[in-house]
Amino acid sequence: NxxxxxxxxxxxxxxxxxMTLQCAQDMNHNSMYxxxxxxxxxxxxxxxSASEGTTxxxxxxxxxxxxxxxKREFSLRLESAAPSQTSVYFCASSESSRGxxxxxxxxxxxxVL
Amino acid sequence: xxxxxxxxxxVSVSEGxxxxxxxxxxxxxxxxxxxxxxxxxxxxxxxLKYTSAATLVxxxxxxxxxxxxxxxxxxLTKPSAHMSDAAEYFCAHSSGGSYIPTFGRGTSLIVHP
Numbered sequence: 001n002x003x004x005x006x007x008x009x010x011x012x013x014x015x016x017x018x019m020t021l022q023c024a025q026d027m028n029h030n031s032m033y034x035x036x037x038x039x040x041x042x043x044x045x046x047x048x049s050a051s052e053g054t055t056x057x058x059x060x061x062x063x064x065x066x067x068x069x070x071k072r073e074f075s076l077r078l079e080s081a082a083p084s085q086t087s088v089y090f091c092a093s094s095e096s097s098r099g100x101x102x103x104x105x106x107x108x109x110x111x112v113l
Numbered sequence: 114x115x116x117x118x119x120x121x122x123x124v125s126v127s128e129g130x131x132x133x134x135x136x137x138x139x140x141x142x143x144x145x146x147x148x149x150x151x152x153x154x155x156x157x158x159x160x161l162k163y164t165s166a167a168t169l170v171x172x173x174x175x176x177x178x179x180x181x182x183x184x185x186x187x188x189l190t191k192p193s194a195h196m197s198d199a200a201e202y203f204c205a206h207s208s209g210g211s212y213i214p215t216f217g218r219g220t221s222l223i224v225h226p
Contacts, residue, residue, distance in 0.1 A: 042203060042218040090156055102214065104156035
């Protein structure tokens with residue numbers, strides 16, 4: 001039981017390049033989330049998927065797109081990376097609905113030059 | 114909109130002394146409250162959560178938190194700090210209005226020998 005896995009662990013991009021961050025969970029959770037973590041800012045929600053087939057914007061969606069590929073997988077795409085997107089990205093999942101514990105992946109560290 | 118305020122960005126204690134990490138949340142009906150811990154270069158891990166059961170919640174590694182509705186607080190405590198407790202701690206809040214948790218900006222706990 002691996003929980004939530006993320007790939008890659010670390011990536012360096014040049015401004016304008018694109019990339020997709022992958023996330024998968026094996027807990028049969030309905031809801032999945034993408035956060036970014038910046039120093040002094042805590043975690044900010046980029047996008048979430050309440051259930052398979054749905055996605056919604058979070059607090060900071062600009063410059064990102066997501067795909068809920070199936071119940072297990074939720075990917076985050078940067079179409080044209082900018083230095084402001086240098087951050088640590090975390091994927092999380094939860095069973096669903098209110099008051100549910102979120103389970104986090106180990107993170108992807110992204111540096112945009 | 115729900116909000117979470119972690120009152121200290123850094124807390125420094127000596128090993129063996131008590132720990133107090135403070136969290137206030139925006140008043141809401143039937144809140145769910147969480148504390149997560151993040152060790153360096155790792156994802157977040159749940160320490161404990163409150164979901165309208167007992168107001169004193171016990172978590173892992175000797176941590177506790179008390180839900181005080183009148184003060185809209187959910188402070189995290191531990192009687193005796195250990196070196197391994199050094200980490201970043203996040204308080205999170207969700208409520209009936211939105212099941213998506215809002216995270217505080219984090220408190221860095223420093224433990225001195």
